[in-house]
Amino acid sequence: MKKVLNTIFEKISTIQHLASMTIVASILLFLAALLAAVMANSSLAPAYQEFLSQQVSLQIGDFNLFSHGEHSLTVLQFINDGLMTLFFFLVGIEIKRELLVGELSSVRKAILPFIAACGGMIIPVLIYILICPPGTDGGRGLAIPMATDIAFSLGVLSLLGKRVPLSLKIFLTAFAVVDDIGGIIVIAVFYSSHVAINYLLWAALLLILLYFIGKRGSTNKTFFLLIGIIVWYMFLQSGIHSTIAGVILAFIVPARPQLHVGKYIESIRCAIKFFPVSDKDDIVLTNKQIAKLKRVESASDRVISPLQSMEDNLHIAVNYIVLPLFAFANAGVAFSGNAESIGDVTLAVAFGLIFGKFVGIFSFTWIAVKLKVASMPRTMDWKSVSGISLLGGIGFTVSLFIANLSFGDTHPVLLNQAKLGILVGTAIAGLLGYLVLHFALPRHKTH
Incomplete structure (x- = not known):
């Protein structure tokens, strides 16, 4: 019972911190x-667009790490294909944690949020297809309202x-993680397009190599980071979207520590018990003291x-x-005032997020509970x-990210419509959700 209570209190404190x-x-x-949005609709719009189109490079001789083929990445591409790999790496880590010890770690826990x-993915896509059928220019964005x-x-x-x-x-976090998957x-x-097999093989x-090094108990994060950068570059050149490298790398990072927490506490107690304390209040530690502290530091890392x-x-x-940075680079919706600002893509995305998700x-939750496939939390x-x-x-x-992949290179007007649909849909869904919960939840504290 005590163990169960401790687990509950740990979850509460973790979620409160994350909140x-x-x-x-x-x-x-x-x-x-x-x-x-303000910059995209002001006199600063040309400067905003020029900034995003600036080229970035990390040159070592003739080799440019921030390049795709023979072309340097622009600021926008560097943010979307480079920095966002860190975001997807973190998403991959969170998915792995949930699968190992979290709310997706067993069928009983995972079944309701999974359903x-x-x-929440199927219905928004169907609504999108009704407004922008496949085969049309707008049809490429059907995955935008999924996330x-x-x-x-x-x-x-x-x-x-x-x-x-x-x-x-927990329910919201769990089904959002499945959405991410x-x-x-x-x-x-x-x-993904024009896959270059040689880069993928490397x-x-x-x-x-990283997998087997991790299996042998290595916890050197710097090594994983350096190899990860090389893997990211290989994916960037391969035709598979580079952010996928972050997700795959996350699943290879070891989840098991080298040192059990019980042994760690025991080693700390031993180090404190036999720590060489000087009678004088010296500001400079002795070699023996430094050696002891380094052992404690090494154990803490492991x-x-x-x-x-x-x-x-x-x-x-x-x-x-x-x-x-991603929001600043991608949320610049231009409200030009003409018919192109709002189109079928805007409506498809907004309706998908507001009505489709709901x-x-x-x-699907109601059907799962009524058919007794899963039970509703108390x-x-x-x-x-x-x-x-x-x-x-x-x-x-993720919706903005997929919108950029769908329309970024070939259909700037449709991209602008998709961005507007995302912003409107997100704002309305968020406001309605808050109001419903404000009146639905009990006024007293819930534990």
Whole structure:
């Protein structure tokens, strides 16, 4: 019983910490998107576009790491194909953690959010197809309303504070993770072209090398990072979207620490017990003291798995640097005032996020519970599920990413329409979800 209570309290404290981070991250994302929209519709628009089209390079002799073929990456490409690999690497780590020890670690835990996520992907795509059939120019973007933005949706949910039951936060996180898996599969399968097998073979060899090094107990994160950069470059040249390299690399990073926590505590106690203490209050440590402290430092590195350590280190960089930069580079919707600003793609994306996500998540959850395929968590009811289903329509980050892959190079007008649909759909879904939960959740604190 004590172990169960400790696990619950750990989950609560972890989610509360993540909630505070996601609120700040969501505000930064919103401000970055707002700044991009303002610049795209002001006299600064040419400067904004010129900045994004600037070339970036990391030159070593004739070799340019930031290049695709013989062309240097632009700032926009560097953010979308380079920095966003870190985001997808973090997403891969979170998926792996959920599969190993989280809410997707068993069929019993995973079945309800998995079914909900399937509905949240299928119905928006069907709505999109009804408005923009396959074969039309707009048909390429049918995957845009599939995704749920975990940071934004959890940020909105966190505004309701302690009224939100833990089961509701876990349900939202779990089906959003499954959504991410669906988005990653779509990117890998449908947005790859002209595959260069030789680059993929080199990448595969390096990944196999990393796998066996990890199996032998290596926890050197710098080594994994350096090899990871090489793998990213190979994917960039291969025709498979480079962000997929981040996801695959995440699944290879060791999840098991070298040193068990019990042995670590024992070694710390031993080090403290026999630590050579000087009678004088010296500011310079002796060689014996330094040696003891280095042993403690080495043990501390080995008791945290590379997977957990990298996840902890990446959250700040991804949430506070990478995603705001991505929002600034991709959310610049131009409101030109002509008929091209709003089109079928705008309506397909917005309706997919607002209605498709809600209908898909809610109906599939209802069917699963009524057919007794899965059971409803005790602290959830259908009113709260309806609010969470609306929050599932917050599809900002991955939706913008897929929109760029769909229309970025060939259809700038359709890309602008897709961006507008994403911003409108996300804003309305987020607002409706917050209002429904505000009135549906009990006024007293929920534990």
